[in-house]
Amino acid sequence: MILSNTEEIPGRQIVEFYGVVSGSTVRAKHFGRDFMASLKNLVGGELKGYTELLHEARTEALDRMKQQAQSVGANAVVNVRFSTSSVAQGAAELFAYGTAVRVE
Amino acid sequence: MADLIGLLILLLVTYLTGRWFERKHFASIRAREQQLAPVVITTLRSVPGDRPVVQAALVTGSVVVSLDYFKRFLAGLRALIGGRIRAYEPLLDRARREAMLRMREQARARGYDMVINMRLETSRLASAASNGKGTAGVEILAFGTGIKLAP
Structure with a gap:
């Protein structure tokens, strides 16, 4: 399964269209419960826990779409x-x- | 009185830590940007030039960042009178650059030469602890299509 955010897959020919596909997931962000994040929220910088959480969630949404x-x-x-x-x-x-x- | 002293100590400590983290982060961003210079990013929707493309696929990079307590305090004061809130500008700048760097790192790890049609998305994470009013962080997502050119 090839994904692309361009109108076509560069270097490939589209032979058939199937319409819109989508995938989604709803995640709670563990606010307040996640002690490290609330601490990090004081000193500033990256909240790694949330970065990972959202990354995983987005990967799952993409998987469902695929x-x-x-x-x-x-x-x-x-x-x-x-x-x-x-x-x-x-x-x-x-x-x-x-x-x-469907390509090529 | 004890509350006020506590607040001042908190402001001082978060001012110092926030500044330290920010400097460290900017230094790392600059170093990696130089390192990743060969992986070209463009917002164009197609590959510039006419070199044939061997492989193409989606690449992403994301980061969640938050302001330190001191800057949030300053931004809160500034919001009362309006105008430019300088405290937020470097935060969003470093978040965008970090997200783009992660996208390029992913592109390089997968052997792509460039990223076309790069887009940036920003979303705010509302904090549940403060009734959704406080901002817990901002997520920046950079995504585009990684391109491997024919040698």
Whole structure:
């Protein structure tokens, strides 16, 4: 499964379009519970725990999108976009979407 | 009185640690930017020039950063009168550069020569502890399409 955020996969020819595929996950951010992060919030700098959490969540959203693309018979997703929204206090939805295609 | 002294100590300590972390981070960013200079980033949607592309795939880099207590305190004061909040500018600058560096590091690790159609996204993480009012951190995501050119 090839992903790309361009309109086509460079170097490949798109032979079929399957429409929009998407994947999402909602994660709570362990605020208040995560002592290290609240400490780090005082001294400033990177909150590594959150970086990892969001990275994992985004990877999962991408995986779900890939699964959906696979189920419709695509072998690539073009024009991939991300969106992050706070749906509730301390929780965020990570959403990935794109157009499933078959290339070459 | 004890509260005030506590606050002043907290401000002083976080001022020093915040400044130290920021300097260290900027030094590391500058060093890695030089190291990764061969991995070109562009916001163009296609590969400039007409070299054939061997391989292409999505690359991402992200980082969550937060202000130190001292700067947040300053920013809070500044927000009362409005205007430019300098405390936040270096934070967002280093976060963006760090996210782009991580994206380039991923691109290089996978053997790509360049990244096209680079996009940046910023989202604020609301803190649950302060009823969603306080900002716990800001996440910057950099993503693009890694390109491997024909030799």
